[in-house]
């Protein structure tokens with residue numbers, strides 16, 4: 473499985489060519505573009521140039537020279553950096569890499585690009601893809617004098633970019649590099665199923681491999697609401713409701729644009745809709761008198777009895793103990809002009 477247990481990861485080392493970027497650029501460059509230019513430069517038939525280059529490539533595969541733009545410029549008498557720039561339109565980021573890098577940033581991981589590519593190749597590719605800001609550091613093996621395939625690379629990386637091998641993830645499309653990292657002790661290793669989008673996938677089973685960066689993203693968490701913002705009361709007479717909630721409950725009444733009215737309850741609101749002329753969209757069955765609301769108050773419930781009597785509001789029950797959202801309540805009940813049940817309560821004790 474390519475999935476990663478992210479809680480156990482602090483550092484994420486990411487290879488560039490074939491991992492974050494499509495290896496098609498590099499394969500096309502070395503196997504098609506360079507042979508053509510080499511044949512032109514040296515007056516060779518294309519087939520002869522291809523055969524000669526194949527031998528030269530094999531001779532230095534896996535060494536620092538293989539990755540060195542200056543080495544090849546000198547060996548082949550070609551301006552390799554300039555030839556690469558000619559093909560810049562083929563430089564492409566693998567799908568969902570941006571999403572993956574953004575996740576790593578949000579998750580607070582240390583994100584390091586670790587590449588054997590020469591600094592000139594690195595700068596061309598970063599300029600074309602705009603990936604640089606995603607990384608905390610860009611590490612070029614040329615700075616260490618050994619490629620990632622070499623055990624000494626990881627020791628030198630440890631000095632330049634300290635990491636805990638058991639809490640580090642490396643994603644790389646090269647099996648020799650993954651083996652070298654495993655030998656050093658890097659605990660979390662992932663290969664890349666299809667480094668070159670124009671070639672068939674790799675069939676190796678030595679390392680868990682990802683076909684798509686979404687495979688290593690944690691599953692999205694289900695959306696959830698944070699708190700109540702407002703609710704709506706459908707009322708028979710807006711002015712009667714305003715008078716009741718303002719005078720009896722002491723709520724601030726606000727008149728809004730378009731003739732709408734709202735009652736302020738702490739940070740929440742109760743919007744009033746006139747029955748029969750409700751604002752769209754509206755509830756399925758807007759009905760006056762169908763609500764049952766409870767308000768907390770700092771004023772002792774006993775003092776509410778005198779106030780309600782002065783307002784000519786009949787108490788229908790209370791004081792009684794009830795179980796509220798926040799804790800144990802002492803409540804008194806009455807009704808508003810539409811017959812909605814109104815409960816006013818003191819919080820006696822919060823829920824443990």
Ligand SMILES: [Mg+2]
Nearest residue numbers: 487489490645
């Ligand atoms: Mg690679």
